[in-house]
Amino acid sequence: MSKTMKALVLRGGKAAIERRPIPRAGPGEVVVRTTAASLCSADAACVSGEFPTPDGTVLGHEAVGVVHEIGSLVSGFSVGRRVTAASTTPCGQCANCQRGFSGHCGGSAWGGYTFGVSRDGSLAEYFTVPFAEHNLVPIPDGVTDAAAVCVPDTIASGSTGPEAARFPLGGTVVVFGQGHIGLAATMAARALGVGLVVTVKARPGGEALAQTVGADRALNLAEHDVETEIRQLTAGAGADCAVEASGVAESFARAVAVTRLGGVITVLSSYSGPDDASLSIPLARWGWGIGDKTILSTFQRSGSERLGRLLRLVETGRLDPTPLVTRRYVFDDSERALADLAAREPGHIKPLITF
Ligand SMILES: [Zn+2]
Ligand SMILES: [Zn+2]
Incomplete structure (x- = not known):
């Protein structure tokens, strides 16, 4: 058997397929054949x-496969x-993990997100899952690879907003942004029993x-x-919950504005800007500071127990992520798959790369 594999590696500001040794499983790890x-x-x-x-890192954090070692x-x-494996690969043992905030493993906001960033990721013929008992989960027989590959990041991240909001059964949710995370938030809101789901994009389409x-x-x-249309849809009150998944700072203010008194705004985005940048809150629409509106900033809720629950939703047909898979590639074409995704063509959401 060959001792080397193909992997998509970051090298000199580009992604390219290289040959690498097949990884070996350390004591707490599992090696998966992708x-x-x-x-x-x-x-x-x-x-x-x-x-x-770092140069030389294997990219990727969304993969499925079979246990190899x-x-x-x-x-x-x-x-x-x-x-499949969690797309963030937290230790499950540090203070933040034990507090239930595994996204911030080790103490930084992005601390749990290491796969394909600070350790080798999963865009390779084999990949290593660290802290495997915390991060690895079996796929039910009835769930296809195309559906399962959407679970570790897209569904796990997008469902965190609606799940964290604990909105009332039959309530109204507004989802800002309809990229893969916003679409997954839309799916999760429906699965969680929302009465009316309103999505908001910047431009027509989709x-x-x-x-x-x-x-x-x-x-x-x-x-x-x-804002006017959402008020009309909710008898003037506003939505029970707004999920901000667009990553646009102005949408954060809109999310506060369309949420009713006592409602919840959950942020699924990270906003880029200098260290002294700020987000603004529209004072009157916030209820002048006494509106009982809760703003939750969230990062993907992860771990094998939660991933198992999300896979069960797919297995029972309550949640079907396969409409998000809009293009298919073989692994040898993964450089092109990455370039196509970076080009942000309208209508292209998720690539499925097969090995
Ligand atoms: Zn941790
Ligand atoms: Zn991802």
Whole structure:
């Protein structure tokens, strides 16, 4: 058997396929033979340098496969089992992990996100899952690779906003942004029992996809007076919850504005800017500081227990991420898959890369 594999590696500001040794499982690790993977804007950010990533790092954090080698301290898995791994790979043991905030593993805001950034990722024929008992999860038999590959990041991240908001059954949710995270938030809101889901994009387009995954009304800022229309849809009150998944600072203010008194705003975005940059809150629409509006800043809730619950939603058909897979590639074409995603063509959401 060959001792080397192909891997998509960051080298000199570009991503290219190189040959690397097949990794060996350390005591707490599992090595997975990859069967499918996907990409997202975070991979493009590693290549562009927006996320500082060392030269020589294997990219990727969204993959499925079968167990190849099991570390001596890992139990609960057998060789050949279909699995996927959390896209953030926290230790599960540090103070922030034990407090339930594994995204901030080790103490920094991005601390849990190490796969393909500060350690080798999963865009390779084999990849290593660290802290495997915390981060590795079996895939139910009825769940396809195309569906399962959307779970570790897209669904896990996008569902965190609606899940954290604890909105009332039958309530109204507005989702700002309809990239893969916003679309997943839309799906999760429907699965969690929202009565009315309104999506908001900057420009027209993508309405059919938003409605396929759960939007009752698909609005855009170019053609709609969004705040007025949401008030009309909610008898003047505003939404129970707004999920901000666009990453645009102005949408944060809009999310506060469209949320009713006592409602919840959950932020699924990270905003870029200098250290002294600020977000603004529209004072009157915030209830002048006494509006009982809760602003939650969230990062992906992760871990094998939660991923198992999300996979169950897919297995039982309550949540179907496959409409998000808009292009297919073989692994040898993964450089092109990354370039196509970075070009941000309208209508292209997730690539499926098969091995
Ligand atoms: Zn991702
Ligand atoms: Zn930790």
